[in-house]
Amino acid sequence: MCSPAQIRHAKRIRCVLVHDHVLLRQGLRRLLEDEPDMQVVAEASNATEALQKVFEHRPNVVIADLNIFDCPAEETERLLLRESPESRVLFLTSHTADHPAPGPTLAARQTSASELAEMVRRTATANETVQSAIAEWPPDTTLPRNRELTARELEVLKLLAEGRTVRSVAGVLGLSVKTVEAHKFNLMRKLGIHNKAELVMWAIQANIVKVPVNL
Secondary structure, eight states: OOOHHHHHHHTOEEEEEEOSOHHHHHHHHHHHHTSTTEEEEEEESSHHHHHHHHHHHOOSEEEEETTTTSSOHHHHHHHHHHHOTTOEEEEEEOTTOSSOOSSOEEEGGGOOHHHHHHHHHHHHTOOTHHHHHHHTSOSOOOOOOOOOOOHHHHHHHHHHHTTOOHHHHHHHHTOOHHHHHHHHHHHHHHHTOOSHHHHHHHHHHTTSSOOOOOO
16 A cells, blocks of 8 residues: 555656756746645756657656747647657746747746646646647658758757757857858758757657657
């Protein structure tokens, strides 16, 4: 028979935090873990880490910066739920958010700790309508794999998919920023992709960026 402590632990809402600001993530983590029914199982600072952590931990709720994938919220939600269909997504937003969110959003600067906890609980127990709507999206979303890329383009692709900026990639490879931008443009043209999220997904699917095995 399980002890009361084990029962409480089993009922915890398992969360993954996705935000590029370390201090904000740490603050959110502390707030959530003060709640007896919540547990932060992983953090991510960029799109690649987010997909990896969600795939690895299959959380109840993904709490994500609305702009982390640099694409519309619906696309971000679809990509995250493709890695973990049973999860729910709660977007963090601000007055300057680039992409409006289709579902629950949290204005991080105007939300109290109690409101945050309640929003996470409501998201975790949301009914199946959101998941069903996402499941009705066209299922054939596999990005093209068999495209000829140069060795340099593969290097640029790997570094970008790992979350580096164009300027950082230029520094690592000893190239100018304009040259890296040109490689990035050619990559997206060749692969038929349009944003950072699709670039990351293509790199993962092509085993250029590794995703941990879910044990």
